[in-house]
Amino acid sequence: MAYIDGFVIAVPKANRERYRKMAAEAAKLFREWGATRVVETWGDDVPEGEVTDFFRAVAAQPDEVVVFSWIEYPDKATRDAVRKKMIEDMPVPDMPFDGKRMIYGGFETLLDR
Numbered sequence: 001m002a003y004i005d006g007f008v009i010a011v012p013k014a015n016r017e018r019y020r021k022m023a024a025e026a027a028k029l030f031r032e033w034g035a036t037r038v039v040e041t042w043g044d045d046v047p048e049g050e051v052t053d054f055f056r057a058v059a060a061q062p063d064e065v066v067v068f069s070w071i072e073y074p075d076k077a078t079r080d081a082v083r084k085k086m087i088e089d090m091p092v093p094d095m096p097f098d099g100k101r102m103i104y105g106g107f108e109t110l111l112d113r
Contacts, residue, residue, distance in 0.1 A: 001109040002036070003076040005083075007069040008103045010060035015096035016042065019067065022093045029090060030071055033082045037072035058101045067097075079106060 011019045020040070027038035043066035046054050054066040073079040 001075075002112065003073045003079045004107045004109065005071045005073075005079060006105055006107055007067075008054055008058055009067050009069075009097050009099075010055075010058040010064040010101055011042075011067050011097040012061075012064050014063070016065070018094075018096035022096060023069070026090070026093070029086075030082060033085050034078040035071050035073055035082060038069075039071075040067065040069045042067060057103055060101075064097075076106070076108070 023038075023040045027035075027040070030038050043054070046066050048055060054060070054068070058066065060066055071079075071082075073082065
């Protein structure tokens with residue numbers, strides 16, 4: 001089953017196009033290295049919660065949008081190999097967001113319908 005890396009970040013609204021360009025360049029490399037799918041989404045209908053929410057998770061500021069992204073791999077071994085290449089071979093992009101507030105993790109597929 002597929003293995004997923006998931007990400008949530010806060011991106012300044014003014015940096016939408018810079019983020020899109022950076023993500024497109026990274027996605028090309030991830031696909032070349034073995035990812036089967038790269039999805040980037042720009043928050044459009046993200047409610048604020050009473051206890052917790054996406055905004056609090058990434059300490060989003062009023063001028064920022066929550067971005068939810070995932071990369072799909074055929075399996076964890078491919079993901080691990082891509083992550084290694086990312087660390088060793090990927091040029092460090094000019095990040096249009098504060099990477100210290102990004103949350104991410106690797107996930108085994110439990111259900112895929």
